[in-house]
Amino acid sequence: MATYLVRRLLMALTVIAGISVVTFAMIYFLPTDPARMYAGPNASVEAVARIRHQMGLDQPLWVQYGRYVERVLQGDLGYSYKLQMPVTQAILSRLPYTLELIFAAIFVELALGVPLGVLAALRKNTWVDGLSTLAALVGVSSPPFWLGLLFLYVFAFKLGWFPLGGAGGLSHLILPALTAGLGGVGWYARMARSSTLNVLDADYVRTARAKGLPGWIVVVRHVVRNALNPIVTMAGQDIPWFVGGVVVVEMVFGWPGIGRMAVEAILMDDVPLIMGTVTFTAVLVVLSSILVDVVQALLDPRIRLNA
Amino acid sequence: MAEVARRNGLKWLLAALSLAALVLTACGGSSLGPASETGQASESGAGGGAAGGKTMTIAYKDDLATLDPAIGYDWTNWPAEKMVFDALLDYDDTTNLVPGLAESMPEVSPDATTWTFHLRKGVKFQNGREVTADDVAYTITRVLDPKTKSPGSGFYTGIEGAQDFIDGKASSVSGIQVLDKYTIRFKLSSPDVTFGNKMALNFAFVVPKEEVQKWGDDFGHHPVGTGPFILKEWTPGQRLVFEKNPNYFKPGVPKLDQVVIRVGVEPSVALLQLEKGEIDMMGDPIPTAELARVLNDPAWKDRITRAPQVSTIYIAINTRVKPFTDVRVRQALNMAIDKERIIKLLGGQGTVANQILPPLMPGYDKDYQGYPYDPERAKQLLKEAGYPNGFETTMECLDVDPQPKLCESFQQDLAKIGIKLNIKTLEAGTVIADAGTEGKVPLVWSGGLAWIQDYPDPDDFYSPILGCGSAVPGGWNWAWYCNKEIDAKAKQAVGMTDREARLQVYKEIFRKLMDEAVWVPVYNGQYIIAHSEKLVGGVDDFAHPEHTIRYENLDKK
Numbered sequence: 001m002a003t004y005l006v007r008r009l010l011m012a013l014t015v016i017a018g019i020s021v022v023t024f025a026m027i028y029f030l031p032t033d034p035a036r037m038y039a040g041p042n043a044s045v046e047a048v049a050r051i052r053h054q055m056g057l058d059q060p061l062w063v064q065y066g067r068y069v070e071r072v073l074q075g076d077l078g079y080s081y082k083l084q085m086p087v088t089q090a091i092l093s094r095l096p097y098t099l100e101l102i103f104a105a106i107f108v109e110l111a112l113g114v115p116l117g118v119l120a121a122l123r124k125n126t127w128v129d130g131l132s133t134l135a136a137l138v139g140v141s142s143p144p145f146w147l148g149l150l151f152l153y154v155f156a157f158k159l160g161w162f163p164l165g166g167a168g169g170l171s172h173l174i175l176p177a178l179t180a181g182l183g184g185v186g187w188y189a190r191m192a193r194s195s196t197l198n199v200l201d202a203d204y205v206r207t208a209r210a211k212g213l214p215g216w217i218v219v220v221r222h223v224v225r226n227a228l229n230p231i232v233t234m235a236g237q238d239i240p241w242f243v244g245g246v247v248v249v250e251m252v253f254g255w256p257g258i259g260r261m262a263v264e265a266i267l268m269d270d271v272p273l274i275m276g277t278v279t280f281t282a283v284l285v286v287l288s289s290i291l292v293d294v295v296q297a298l299l300d301p302r303i304r305l306n307a
Numbered sequence: 308m309a310e311v312a313r314r315n316g317l318k319w320l321l322a323a324l325s326l327a328a329l330v331l332t333a334c335g336g337s338s339l340g341p342a343s344e345t346g347q348a349s350e351s352g353a354g355g356g357a358a359g360g361k362t363m364t365i366a367y368k369d370d371l372a373t374l375d376p377a378i379g380y381d382w383t384n385w386p387a388e389k390m391v392f393d394a395l396l397d398y399d400d401t402t403n404l405v406p407g408l409a410e411s412m413p414e415v416s417p418d419a420t421t422w423t424f425h426l427r428k429g430v431k432f433q434n435g436r437e438v439t440a441d442d443v444a445y446t447i448t449r450v451l452d453p454k455t456k457s458p459g460s461g462f463y464t465g466i467e468g469a470q471d472f473i474d475g476k477a478s479s480v481s482g483i484q485v486l487d488k489y490t491i492r493f494k495l496s497s498p499d500v501t502f503g504n505k506m507a508l509n510f511a512f513v514v515p516k517e518e519v520q521k522w523g524d525d526f527g528h529h530p531v532g533t534g535p536f537i538l539k540e541w542t543p544g545q546r547l548v549f550e551k552n553p554n555y556f557k558p559g560v561p562k563l564d565q566v567v568i569r570v571g572v573e574p575s576v577a578l579l580q581l582e583k584g585e586i587d588m589m590g591d592p593i594p595t596a597e598l599a600r601v602l603n604d605p606a607w608k609d610r611i612t613r614a615p616q617v618s619t620i621y622i623a624i625n626t627r628v629k630p631f632t633d634v635r636v637r638q639a640l641n642m643a644i645d646k647e648r649i650i651k652l653l654g655g656q657g658t659v660a661n662q663i664l665p666p667l668m669p670g671y672d673k674d675y676q677g678y679p680y681d682p683e684r685a686k687q688l689l690k691e692a693g694y695p696n697g698f699e700t701t702m703e704c705l706d707v708d709p710q711p712k713l714c715e716s717f718q719q720d721l722a723k724i725g726i727k728l729n730i731k732t733l734e735a736g737t738v739i740a741d742a743g744t745e746g747k748v749p750l751v752w753s754g755g756l757a758w759i760q761d762y763p764d765p766d767d768f769y770s771p772i773l774g775c776g777s778a779v780p781g782g783w784n785w786a787w788y789c790n791k792e793i794d795a796k797a798k799q800a801v802g803m804t805d806r807e808a809r810l811q812v813y814k815e816i817f818r819k820l821m822d823e824a825v826w827v828p829v830y831n832g833q834y835i836i837a838h839s840e841k842l843v844g845g846v847d848d849f850a851h852p853e854h855t856i857r858y859e860n861l862d863k864k
Contacts, residue, residue: 031744032736036781038378041739042761042771044461045782050473051456084373084527093543149575157579164580165545165572167545254571257543264370269736 001297005290012286019282020275024068027271028061037269038081055081068275077279078272084266087276091258097167098257101180101249102242104173106235108181109188114231116185117192120226121200132193136186143170144245148179150251165254176253180246182238191234195227202226236292240285314830359861360564363842364570365856366580367590370544373527376512377450377457382759383590387568387857390549391433391796392512392532393556395424396503398854404503404764408438408513408533410418412571413506419498419804424506426489426710430519430556432515433531444483445516447493447694448472448830450580451480459510462761465502469492471661498802500809504762507853535561535859544571555859562862581610583835587863588838588849590856595709598654601852609840614850616832618759619660619768621750622702622717623742623785623826630698631749637824639688641678644726644827648716652709657830663817664767665831667852670813677821687726696726702750703741706732730835742785751785759832763852765813769797773820786825793819842862 027034035052043051052058058069077087078197121131155175156164161174163214199205201225208218247259258277265273325458348807357488373379376388405414408430414423425530448455451469463469467482482494495502505511530538533556536549549566569586576596578601580586593601597606601607622640630636646659661677664670689697704714711732718728728750735743742751771777774797776788793816800816803809820826834850844861849858 030736031740032782033740033743036739036743037736038456039458041756041783042759043380043458044464044771045777045779046464047458047461048781050460051455051458054453054456077526082372084375084378084524085543090543128476151506152576152579157583160583163584164585166569218582252573252576253574254545254576256542256571260571261370261544267734267736 005294008290008293012290015286016279016282020069020072021065023275024065025276027191027269028064030269032269034081034269034271042104044097063272069264072279077276080265080270080272080273080276082268083261087272089275089278090166090261092262092279094256098243098246098250098259099256100173101246101255101257103245104112104177105180105184105249106238108177109184109238110231110235112181113185113188114192114228116190118196118219118227119289121196122219124197126302129193131149131287132189137182137188138186139182140186142183144179144183144248145252147182148176148249151175151179153250165252167254167256176246176255179252180242180249182243188231188234190301191230192227194231196223199223200228216252233292233296236288239288243281269275317778321628326443327477328555336611347716361562362565362567363588363858363861363863364564364567364569364586365588365590366569366577368570368572368574368577370570371568374530374538375527375723376514376528376532376855377446377459377510377531379457379509380458382855384483384856386858387547388509388512388530389534389854389856390536390566390858391530391534391538392509392514393534394507394509394511394513396507398507398763398851400845400851401574402852404507407507408443415500415503415804417791419502419802419805420495421499422493422495422502422506424485424491424493426491427556428489430533431726432518432533432555433552433553434515434518436515436517438513438515438533439488440485441488442513446481446486449514449519457510458623459508462505462508465495465497465499469496474659483484492495499761500804501764501766504764504767508761536566541740557859561859563858566858578837581781581839584838584839587842588836592656593835593837595654598656598835602835607837610838612834612836612838612846612849614834614846615665615667616759616834616838616850617657617665617763617852618832619663619665619828619833620830621660621663621753621826621828622655623753624824625746625749625751625785625787626823626825627746628749629702630692630694634824635688635692636694638678639685639692639724640683640721641824641827642685642688643726644717644720644829645680646829647680649713649829652712652716653830654835655833656835657833659830660831662821663773663826663828664765664813665760666694668760668763668765668768670817671808672814672817675752675818675821678824681721682723688726689726695724697727699727699729701729701731702752703731703733703738703748703811704752705755706734707755710752711755713751740781743781743783745780745787748785753785760852765810765817766797766801770801771817773825788820788823788825790819790823832841 010142012199023031035048035055039048039051056064075248080087080090083090116135119128123129151176152164163172166172205218205222208222246257247263249255250257250260262277265277325648335781367383369383371384371387374384374388374391376392378383379388393407395407395409396404399405407423408427410427411425426438426440432438437616447463449455451460451463451472453473458532466480466838468477468480469482471477472480473498484492484494486492493502512532515531519595522529526791529539535552535554535555538547539550540548547568551561551564555561572580574589574591575597577586577589578593578597581589624631624637624640626632650657650659664673689695702714704710718730721728738756739752772783773786773788774784775794778787778789794817796812800809800812803812837850838849841864842861843864848857848860
């Protein structure tokens with residue numbers, strides 16, 4: 001296990017370094033001029049040239065990247081041109097919001113998807129099953145931007161149950177979480193359904209039934225708990241997926257997360273902030289995928305992590 | 308058997324723990340964020356008017372980056388900076404300069420090279436210290452200092468000794484002279500009658516040295532000035548709260564007790580917030596998809612304020628790319644564009660332009676007729692230029708609604724005279740970079756990227772966008788037009804103190820540029836501002852030609 005972890009972490013470092021090189025080079029070779037984007041349209045050509053020099057953007061690519069790496073190794077991700085604050089501070093102040101939204105969205109997926117899937121499996125090929133398939137389909141095919149606006153219009157504007165966007169207490173969280181999570185409910189329902197069906201055929205369930213246990217006890221104690229294994233894995237893999245997936249939701253709801261900030265950084269050609277958010281997201285994705293593998297191994301004794 | 312049971316128990320424990328964690332995170336989520344309940348409370352508390360205060364809330368899509376007047380340079384942070392700071396000079400309801408922190412208009416030498424300002428006595432910064440001439444000197448020197456990275460430094464390089472200071476050859480700017488506590492003199496290296504306008508720009512907003520040094524790079528988030536409002540709270544990505552400055556030096560203003568700026572609000576959502584009464588004003592334009600509904604609804608009559616924008620939106624014709632090197636081809640383009648249709652596509656957010664200067668700009672030529680819409684004549688001109696069957700060319704457009712739609716309209720117009728137009732829709736940074744590269748793009752549509760004046764003087768529509776000095780890589784002269792004769796005339800005009808004679812020179816300059824057909828001026832922008840009927844103020848308070856929003860004059864019923 002320890003060797004495995006060390007090997008995975010070393011690989012992760014390589015991946016992250018690679019991503020940072022590629023991103024940096026991509027920004028460098030873009031035709032846009034970060035100094036001009038910082039200075040705005042009306043700044044004089046000479047003023048832009050002075051700013052370019054101050055920012056070190058007139059240096060060759062390898063010098064710029066070298067300086068960047070040197071700073072990062074000292075724990076300094078640089079200073080955002082657009083937000084006018086240290087990148088680390090910008091990311092850390094927004095991260096909690098994005099994590100909050102991601103976990104809430106996964107909660108929505110689980111809380112709605114799993115019961116729906118289990119029910120569909122228990123009532124296989126009835127109208128309940130059909131309804132769950134339909135619900136799954138609708139959820140998967142609704143674009144989050146449209147869904148978010150619809151929710152805001154109906155539940156916040158017309159009915160007034162929730163605030164019209166922004167972040168704050170639980171009431172602010174519900175609509176964005178539903179918007180982000182509903183798309184995944186279908187996946188979880190399908191997964192829960194098939195995995196429940198597998199378990200229903202298992203010997204130990206037949207044994208439990210043969211013992212004369214009441215139906216609901218068999219379902220709760222034997223079926224659901226064994227069907228949950230693949231679901232937990234899926235939820236873990238959702239975290240990195242959602243880092244990108246919640247961007248649109250953050251935009252619609254004015255949620256002050258990392259995604260919205262990253263989009264603004266890209267539009268403004270804010271090199272340090274783009275590098276910071278991309279690298280940070282890469283770290284998050286790589287670490288959570290390692291975590292999923294480890295948790296999976298802990299949950300399922302049949303899985304061995306080989307060095 | 309026991310082994311299996313233990314394993315299963317562990318598995319259950321893990322599953323339960325992770326579920327519990329999810330539930331906890333979801334429910335207690337708000338405590339994670341630094342914004343917490345305080346910001347919420349202050350906004351809703353004030354909105355309810357618990358303290359008898361009047362609060363105005365405005366929503367913007369883009370985040371506000373900084374309130375440091377040396378740095379911020381866009382239409383979201385300029386009016387916000389104006390809340391906190393003042394300059395020596397200011398504007399009246401239109402485009403005339405009036406004293407601000409100066410007690411009177413400056414004394415200007417006949418050749419417009421020496422400008423002496425007398426400061427109003429007893430004006431205090433929000434930290435309680437009195438404003439002196441040293442603060443003005445510090446402010447301008449700071450903008451010129453390359454370390455500040457100010458986009459506005461170019462406005463002040465005409466001060467004597469500025470270049471030496473920038474190059475590190477001098478420790479101060481010799482042309483900035485503090486004569487006494489309340490008097491400051493600027494000596495310019497060449498005559499410039501627009502220097503007064505430059506001293507009314509946001510870059511010249513007077514800052515206290517001790518606060519800048521205390522906060523360093525973070526001064527933009529802890530601004531201290533002399534202005535009508537004091538920044539009380541700033542939650543990045545969410546909101547800013549400003550409170551009335553009770554010691555503001557102008558009597559009777561501000562009228563509001565509090566201004567809240569919400570950021571990160573999509574315009575379509577902001578419109579809903581406005582209809583619901585959560586906000587009092589939209590900072591961004593009404594989404595084009597909603598415009599017709601809003602404008603046709605009688606309930607909205609008192610919630611819309613229209614105001615002209617001092618801007619011209621144009622097609623830049625690259626005069627260094629074939630076949631646009633031929634003036635006849637450029638003139639043909641001017642006659643081929645159906646501008647009325649563009650105004651319709653914009654839902655009335657503009658008026659047809661026939662010349663380079665917008666109507667509000669001094670020097671605008673009322674008698675000039677411009678090119679008529681005449682596709683037949685345009686075809687004829689193309690024939691004369693040797694293109695009887697037209698040609699194929701490319702236009703770059705911003706990829707943000709409604710710009711691509713407008714470019715498609717141009718495509719149809721040009722097809723009628725035999726020109727096949729390829730449209731490239733790109734994000735702002737790329738269009739700007741391509742347009743600023745010599746010989747790269749034949750045509751650029753300036754919609755969404757257009758020049759909005761820095762100050763109301765025709766020179767601001769010549770030197771930075773049509774002068775030889777801006778026809779350089781990274782410059783904003785997208786027509787890549789450089790006419791030495793016109794340039795000499797413009798240089799001379801900047802030094803002319805006789806205003807009428809000077810404006811006459813600009814009329815000649817801009818007529819000549821239209822004869823040369825370097826642009827197709829398409830329309831002059833118009834603000835259609837959505838606000839609640841409770842928010843009251845003059846048109847020039849909702850959309851002032853220089854400051855956009857003048858918060859200090861707005862009031863709430």
